[in-house]
Amino acid sequence: MSQDSVLPRRARPRSRSRIAALILVTAGLALVAAANLHLVYVSFTSQADCVPHLKEPGDTTTNGYAAASSSC
Secondary structure, eight states, X not given: OOHHHHSXXXXXXXXXXXXXXXXXXXXXXXXXXXXXXHHHHHHHHOOOOOOOOSSOTTOOSOOOOOOSSOOO
């Protein structure tokens, strides 16, 4: 048995293309996470404005839809 087969193999250095791919994937995942965090932030901090309704509550003369409970 030779010494070469007994010694552990040295780790092969990563190629530049593999490192570049890992950086691109990490940057893409970070971008998607940031976009989702922004959407969550906007959904919690914004509030819809009041909009006019097609009919008043209890009005049966028109067949349009109306909000179940208006906060305006």
